[in-house]
Amino acid sequence: MTGPTHGSVRVTGPAHASEPAPLVLLAEDDDDVRETTELLLLRRGWRVTATVDGVAALEAVDVEVPDVAVLDVAMPRLNGLDLTARLTALGIPVVLLTARSLPLDEVTGLAAGADDYVTKPFDADVLSARLRAVLRRRLGPPQEVLAIGDVRVDVRARRVERRGVPVPLTSVEFRVLEALLRNRGAVLSREQVIAMAWDSTWQDPRIVDTNVQRLRRKLGPGVVETVRGFGYRVDRDPS
Structure with a gap:
């Protein structure tokens, strides 16, 4: 370090x-x-x-x-x-x-x-x-389309696809995924994800864990990585 x-x-x-x-x-x-x-x-x-x-x-x-x-x-x-x-x-x-x-x-x-x-x-x-x-x-203006591997996120349309198939996400799940993708490669703490996805620090940090688990069920393994003792990140393309 x-x-x-x-x-x-x-x-x-x-x-x-x-x-x-x-x-x-x-x-x-x-x-x-x-x-x-x-x-x-x-x-x-x-x-x-x-x-x-x-x-x-x-x-x-x-x-x-x-x-x-x-x-x-x-x-x-x-x-x-x-x-x-x-x-x-x-x-x-x-x-x-x-x-x-x-x-x-x-x-x-x-x-x-x-x-x-x-x-x-x-x-x-x-x-x-x-x-x-x-x-x-x-x-300047943020990217309108974010991608990692075969996961594609259209920010303006609020649409997520994997392998071309739409993946329905709640608004909270979408914001968590967007926060991680916009900071690809960086490890974000639960508190930091809250600050970005909710624009507020007045949230129980466990709400991030819950939404990450839901994202993994919907998107499959390998998209959101857990870095023990630090938080979460989106880094390598899922295989």
């Missing part, structure tokens, strides 16, 4: 990824917060470049350009607001993560170019869902 360390920069990735997951640039000078945030993001299927301040973050960008950045505001050498301006100029979306919770602080952060603003203490699933929402906005 742990990648190479270069001075004040460490790159890590999920242990079960077979394809490159989205890369998060994390800049946080508090050791405990940085390490905890890094671990929480890894568990939700992200790769992470962890840096101790804004200058180290810019150095990390020269090595590998991230898909999205999570920045603390109050950092030495180069603060989060100034770093936001530099990263957004490079086309890198930014989510600010800070203990400052006054409306003026949020307005200031967004005015600096940040795409979103999350206050500490934060919920890890909410942070991960917001990161994915930022990426979806940057990437």
Whole structure:
């Protein structure tokens, strides 16, 4: 899970990824917060470049350009607001993560170019869902047809087929399958699936298990994979 360390920069990735997951640039000078945030993001299927301040973050960008950045505001050498301006100029979306919770602080952060603003203490699933929402906005309209192996999902028509035969799904089953397909290769926790499929964290996590079991009965084995201790993913084409 742990990648190479270069001075004040460490790159890590999920242990079960077979394809490159989205890369998060994390800049946080508090050791405990940085390490905890890094671990929480890894568990939700992200790769992470962890840096101790804004200058180290810019150095990390020269090595590998991230898909999205999570920045603390109050950092030495180069603060989060100034770093936001530099990263957004490079086309890198930014989510600010800070203990400052006054409306003026949020307005200031967004005015600096940040795409979103999350206050500490934060919920890890909410942070991960917001990161994915930022990426979806940057990437433009979602794909209308998703596929893995002989399973084809027409998002606009809300239609699922396997081997050309329609597979009737409930609206909830469809949203769970769509969330997994849109994040193909990433391991999603039950809480993360809830945040994407229900747009709410106020659900019993066991509801994800129930819907995955129903999807397996309807689609057959090999489509949705269980990664023990982490969650679910759609990865390899079912045989």
